[in-house]
Amino acid sequence: xxxxxxxxxxxxxxxxxxxxxxxxxxxxxxxxxxxxxxxxxxxxxxxxxxxxxxxxxxxxxxxxxxxxxxxxxxxxxxxxxxxxxxxxxxxxxxxxxxxxxxxxxxxxxxxxxxxxxxxxxxxxxxxxxxxxxxxxxxxxxxxxxxxxxxxxxxxxxxxxxxxxxxxxxxxxxxxxxxxxxxxxxxxxxxxxxxxxxxxxxxxxxxxxxxxxxxxxxxxxxxxxxxxxxxxxxxxxxxxxxxxxxxxxxxxxxxxxxxxxxxxxxxxxxxxxxxxxxxxxxxxxxxxxxxxxxxxxxxxxxxxxxxxxxxxxxxxxxxxxxxxxxxxxxxxxxxxxxxxx
Amino acid sequence: xxxxxxxxxxxxxxxxxxxxxxxxxxxxxxxxxxxxxxxxxxxxxxxxxxxxxxxxxxxxxxxxxxxxxxxxxxxxxxxxxxxxxxxxxxxxxxxxxxxxxxxxxxxxxxxxxxxxxxxxxxxxxxxxxxxxxxxxxxxxxxxxxxxxxxxxxxxxxxxxxxxxxxxxxxxxxxxxxxxxxxxxxxxxxxxxxxxxxxxxxxxxxxxxxxxxxxxxxxxxxxxxxxxxxxxxxxxxxxxxxxxxxxxxxxxxxxxxxxxxxxxxxxxxxxxxxxxxxxxxxxxxxxxxxxxxxxxxxxxxxxxxxxxxxxxxxxxxxx
Numbered sequence: 243x244x245x246x247x248x249x250x251x252x253x254x255x256x257x258x259x260x261x262x263x264x265x266x267x268x269x270x271x272x273x274x275x276x277x278x279x280x281x282x283x284x285x286x287x288x289x290x291x292x293x294x295x296x297x298x299x300x301x302x303x304x305x306x307x308x309x310x311x312x313x314x315x316x317x318x319x320x321x322x323x324x325x326x327x328x329x330x331x332x333x334x335x336x337x338x339x340x341x342x343x344x345x346x347x348x349x350x351x352x353x354x355x356x357x358x359x360x361x362x363x364x365x366x367x368x369x370x371x372x373x374x375x376x377x378x379x380x381x382x383x384x385x386x387x388x389x390x391x392x393x394x395x396x397x398x399x400x401x402x403x404x405x406x407x408x409x410x411x412x413x414x415x416x417x418x419x420x421x422x423x424x425x426x427x428x429x430x431x432x433x434x435x436x437x438x439x440x441x442x443x444x445x446x447x448x449x450x451x452x453x454x455x456x457x458x459x460x461x462x463x464x465x466x467x468x469x470x471x472x473x474x475x476x477x478x479x480x481x482x483x484x485x486x487x488x489x490x491x492x493x494x495x496x497x498x499x500x501x502x503x504x505x506x507x508x509x510x511x512x513x514x515x516x517x518x519x520x521x522x523x524x525x526x527x528x529x530x531x532x533x534x535x536x537x538x539x540x541x542x543x544x545x546x547x548x549x550x551x552x553x554x555x556x557x558x559x560x561x562x563x564x565x566x567x568x569x570x571x572x573x574x575x576x577x578x579x580x581x582x
Numbered sequence: 583x584x585x586x587x588x589x590x591x592x593x594x595x596x597x598x599x600x601x602x603x604x605x606x607x608x609x610x611x612x613x614x615x616x617x618x619x620x621x622x623x624x625x626x627x628x629x630x631x632x633x634x635x636x637x638x639x640x641x642x643x644x645x646x647x648x649x650x651x652x653x654x655x656x657x658x659x660x661x662x663x664x665x666x667x668x669x670x671x672x673x674x675x676x677x678x679x680x681x682x683x684x685x686x687x688x689x690x691x692x693x694x695x696x697x698x699x700x701x702x703x704x705x706x707x708x709x710x711x712x713x714x715x716x717x718x719x720x721x722x723x724x725x726x727x728x729x730x731x732x733x734x735x736x737x738x739x740x741x742x743x744x745x746x747x748x749x750x751x752x753x754x755x756x757x758x759x760x761x762x763x764x765x766x767x768x769x770x771x772x773x774x775x776x777x778x779x780x781x782x783x784x785x786x787x788x789x790x791x792x793x794x795x796x797x798x799x800x801x802x803x804x805x806x807x808x809x810x811x812x813x814x815x816x817x818x819x820x821x822x823x824x825x826x827x828x829x830x831x832x833x834x835x836x837x838x839x840x841x842x843x844x845x846x847x848x849x850x851x852x853x854x855x856x857x858x859x860x861x862x863x864x865x866x867x868x869x870x871x872x873x874x875x876x877x878x879x880x881x882x883x884x885x886x887x888x889x890x891x892x893x894x895x896x897x898x899x900x
Contacts, residue, residue: 289797296822297796304789333618350838402618406645411623415839427821497784498817499839502618504785548793554748554779 264520264527268535271518271568275539279546291549299428305515305541306434307489307496309534312512312519313434313441314485316533317478319516320445322458322525323383323390325479328486328512330401331375332505335490337405339368340414340500348416352409361420368487375401376483380476398509405502415499425495433492435534437485442530454478458525515540518568539568607638608667608872610865611660613653615673615697617645620810620837621857622671625696628858629669629865639869650674657684667691667868675751676700682709691871695864696857698751705879708871712864712881716752719853720759720807722887723832726851727805728769730830739772739802741830742794744815746782746807753782756807756834775799780811787814788821795822802829809833809840809852816848836888836896844893854886854896 276292283291292298311328318325341352343364351357375397382393445451453474456464465471489508494500519536521528543564547557610633614626626643633641642665646653650673660668661684668685670692672678678699685692691708702711731739743760746753757777764772776794780787791804791814806812812833816826832851833840843849860883870877888896 287797294796294798297793300789300792300796304792307785406617410627411617411620413620413837413839416842493785496817497788497814499784501620501784503616544789545793545796548778548790549797551776551778554745554777 263529265529265532265535267571268519268532268539268568271571272535272539272542275546275564276542279542279549282546282550286550289549291546297545297549299431301541301545302431302434302538303428304544305537306430307493308508308511308540309434309515309537310437310489310492311482311486311508312515312533312537313437313530314482315509315512316516316519316521316528316530317441317445317454318390318482319513319521319523320454320458320525320528321475321478322461323475323479324394324513324523325379325482326391326394326509327375327379327397327401328482328489329505329508329510330398330405331372331483331486332490332493332508333405333502334375334401334408335368335371335487336494336500336504337408337414337502338371339364339487339490340417340494341409342367343417343421343494344414345416345418351416352414358418361418361424364417364421365491368491369484370487372483372485372487372490373480374483375486376480377476379483380479383479384472384475402502405504408502411502413499413501417495417498421495422498423495425492430492430496433488434537437488438530438534445530450474450477455526458527460526511540514565518565536568539564608869609640609665610642610667610669610868610872611657611663611665612641612643612669613646613656613660613671614643615646615653615671616648621835621855622696624857625671625861627861629861631858632862632865636865636869639865641865646671646673648673650677654680654684657681661685661688661690664688665690666872667693669693669695669864669868671695672697672699674749682706685709691868693864693868693871696860702880707876710867710871710877710879710881712860712867712883714855714860714883714885716755717759718885719752719834719855720756721763722853722885723756723834723851724760724763724769724805726887726889727803727830727832728763728772730850731772731802734830736802737771740775740800741772741803741805742775742791742801742815743777744787744790744804744806744811745777745779746811748779750782753779753807760805772802775801780806780814782808782810784810784814784817787811788818789814791815791818792822795819795824804829804831806831806833809835809837809843809849812849812852813839813843816843820848836893841888841893841897844888844890847890850889852888854888856883856886859883 280291283289315325342356342359344351344357346357379394379397383390453469457471457474515536516533518539519532543561614622633639644656653673668690670681675697679701682701686706694711696713745757763769778790780790804815812831819826826848830850833849834853836852836854840849840852863881863883867877867881
């Protein structure tokens with residue numbers, strides 16, 4: 243059953259109660275963490291953490307790229323699967339699409355005859371790369387039935403290989419000004435939020451969304467009730483691949499370069515965002531809103547650490563503790579509600 | 583008949599000498615830390631191109647994919663296939679004792695390249711290290727930044743320091759170089775506001791610099807462990823509406839992108855690390871060891887300071 247609107251519960255007194263949607267929990271977590279940094283900020287550096295519009299902008303800007311990936315991964319995990327290949331698909335897509343985005347003012351372009359292309363060309367090339375990778379993932383998982391972990395792990399390794407092979411490890415830089423404009427200013431945030439809104443609507447109000455939750459909750463029941471599970475799975479993984487490509491476009495435009503190692507670790511950050519946001523790794527539970535909040539939490543933490551000048555060596559350790567803490571807290575809350 | 587016999591004998595002797603040719607035929611195993619690193623790619627390609635110019639030298643190059651364990655397996659494979667020498671660019675500079683032992687036990691010469699192994703002082707006679715001395719890279723960079731700030735008339739200045747990967751000896755050494763230079767009386771007018779890592783990545787550096795800018799602290803420069811992070815810092819500075827030309831920003835590597843930033847006036851200092859030179863030096867040393875010759879344990883390929891004045895000579899090198 244879709245978790246989108248929490249079903250009514252009847253408590254011991256026989257009264258109908260509508261419990262809070264799970265996203266509220268994540269929102270509380272976000273507010274608490276932000277307030278902790280605010281308090282520490284006054285104590286340690288005598289400055290307001292939140293009262294700084296530039297910083298608020300940075301906090302969401304810096305997680306926008308991984309956030310785009312997280313929207314796709316959320317859907318995959320809700321169906322009960324997982325996608326480990328997102329980061330490598332970002333890398334491979336980035337390398338390939340950038341080779342069609344270079345400016346003719348650069349003497350060592352990968353394809354001298356394809357310089358100064360209108361931006362629709364690298365964009366379509368990039369989306370095609372992501373789509374193909376996602377389709378391969380989906381087809382293998384749906385029709386050979388090997389675990390998604392293994393299938394996407396294979397894609398993770400192969401796609402990174404493609405990224406390394408494409409220009410033998412040389413970076414692809416110096417795009418056209420038009421391409422650079424794609425990620426100018428706060429555009430990455432706008433792209434992230436637009437994608438989040440679109441997929442929030444899709445997941446909550448369309449057949450696609452309901453089927454995604456159904457397959458994750460109980461695949462057998464979904465199949466028996468007439469859902470073509472295999473076709474849906476292919477679609478979900480294809481969308482995840484497509485969104486990884488969108489992330490690659492935003493990333494390369496923002497950095498004005500494509501590097502073979504780009505995207506390394508992004509799949510784990512994306513999964514962390516989803517999980518903090520309430521997505522269950524067992525499938526059937528989670529939402530795009532939760533994932534966006536999870537992304538914001540990671541953004542707040544990253545900015546918070548730099549703001550407090552936390553020693554770099556401690557940052558990763560503390561971040562890990564916060565991620566696990568957020569999930570444990572959510573699991574406890576689920577258990578208290580009798581869901582487990 | 584006698585003349586023919588003499589000619590035939592000479593011919594056979596000549597061919598025989600050619601066939602029993604000395605160890606100019608060499609099979610070298612190369613274990614790189616990772617293929618998807620710009621600098622290491624230049625090093626690797628430099629080695630490969632140089633090998634092509636040498637007669638009878640075959641290279642087998644493996645990608646460690648930044649996995650120390652994988653790299654160890656690759657080296658075990660080299661040992662098993664009895665290569666004439668091994669060149670290793672270690673994934674983890676602390677894990678080189680095991681690598682040294684593998685090669686020493688099999689009596690195969692080994693050359694470490696670019697990343698300093700932790701056991702440098704106890705390397706056996708048939709092992710060596712070819713690199714550029716990281717004590718020089720950060721020092722050259724910071725001394726030039728110091729000069730530039732003085733020339734701009736500053737009697738007091740503050741800078742941010744961007745570090746590379748924290749588990750990387752080069753990053754640690756370069757950051758130490760910065761601190762050492764700024765401790766000298768000549769440059770003590772410069773204060774470090776904060777030191778954070780951006781993992782040698784442009785994107786991370788952009789995020790870090792953007793966060794630093796939001797604190798509102800005034801700064802006069804950014805000293806970065808590499809060009810990629812310096813470029814990220816420059817992008818963030820521009821995005822915040824500031825002009826990088828009014829600041830002194832320094833990097834290391836003199837990559838193509840870095841030199842482009844220097845040509846645009848945004849990057850004032852960088853340091854050329856001769857990747858191809860290190861690759862060539864490593865291969866020469868490996869071949870010499872394979873022939874049984876003695877070599878210096880440490881072969882240093884010099885860093886070169888790059889400023890807008892001399893940048894033209896470094897344009898094609900990376």
